[in-house]
Amino acid sequence: MQQRRRRYAYFQKSWSAEFVPRTLFYWAKLYIDSFKEGEPYTNLTKCITINLVSEGFKLNTQVHSVYSILEQKNCQLLTDLLEIHFLNLAQASQERIPMKPIEKKQKLIHWLQFINADNKEERTMLAATSPILQMLNEKIDVLSLSPVERKLYESRMKLKSDIATISEVQFKSGLELGFAEGEARGSRQAKLETAKTMLTMGYPVGDICKIAGLSPAEVDAL
Template sequence: MEIKEIELDQNTITEKDIITDKVGIMDIKAELNNNMECDIEMQVVNQKNIEKRILFYWSKIYSKTIKEGNGYGALKKSVVILIADFEFDRFKSIQKYLTKWKIREEDYPKIVLTDVLEIYIIELPKYSKYAVDEKIESLNLWVKFIKNPEVVIMINKNDSKTVKETKKAINKAKKKLEELSNNEHERYLAELREKYTRDQYEIQAYGYDKGVEEGKIEGRKEGKLEGIIEGRKEKSIEIAKSLLTQNIDMEVIIKCTGLTKEEINEIRKK
């Protein structure tokens, strides 16, 4: 299987896109030489309904493979690859970092309804524990690079042809990444996105810790739940204050914090 064509999203990414979580969706689109469409998405923060979102992305790709006037037979196989920097709670018992998903019959799991749907999920935190399978050495190299773009990938004379080609591709990607890093605007957007991601982690962690603390004090589930809600609210207010100082649009602040327009206006007055 070879990549016939790769298409990067050419739309201009703005600060507003980053804060409203419009980036990181359909990052890379690739057309493979065996008549397949493939989309790759990277997700840093574990957000709600991620499984449903993946299926939604796949449906958009699949529906676009047929042109007006063609029959359903013209639909192409479509693949979504999700690279997640977190572990799925439901997958804790799965002892590998790469999982492959299809539509199967419940009582006869070996029977697949159709091969036009494939979803791959890579859980980066599991990589260090389960990256021992030599059968996927090329994939291991790519994941190693994604986790640490500064890693040095050396081509050895004993490498197989596939591994050599993979290493060449990674070094090419590394060079392209360095070029983007030298672009002042791209660097600014990367820093802003990193800040937003960090804030999202903080909202989750702070809300949870606060909820546990309140739950212990109250000694009941209601107290814990109230604590979680209160903790998230306080963190949202802090983020709103920061965004207001940067003159970010009201609708963006509402989207990012979950606060109402009235609440944000009250914060602005203080």
């Protein structure tokens, strides 16, 4: 039977003296959290804490280090129930590795560099190495949009959904002409919604016409 385990992840902007006792405290709470009175101690499950440190990590110079309980002379492992991981984001940012990762370590470093990236260009470059990072990068880009840009983005996404829905229905029924007409209606509706949003936010009519693709008369009629 596969061994059960519990994980806890924690992010710290900068290293401090209280970090080690705090991560031990969180590990201890997690270790006994589900333990019930009267149960045998063998029911306790493996617990892993993962600490991401952005700046000033003091324990070593490794990107990823793992601590456990060892005998002091021969370094014999006492138990595998305790694992405390540290991921050094500052050290990962200094690593220079190929942009097409092959090894597991390379993927980890790219992931840490992505987390610690300060600008969009760097994030985009790192996102190209992984489908998951690419998906996360797209989510970050959407969250970074201004209110107007987000409205425009949502309008475009709605238009794509309308076109996809119409396409599926018409494909099943074989009405190609009906699809073309439905696509045109969906496109115009998205333009009108975009223009309405920009009007409520006080944009000049000229700017609205350029972005929404409508004539001044169509905008005035809204």
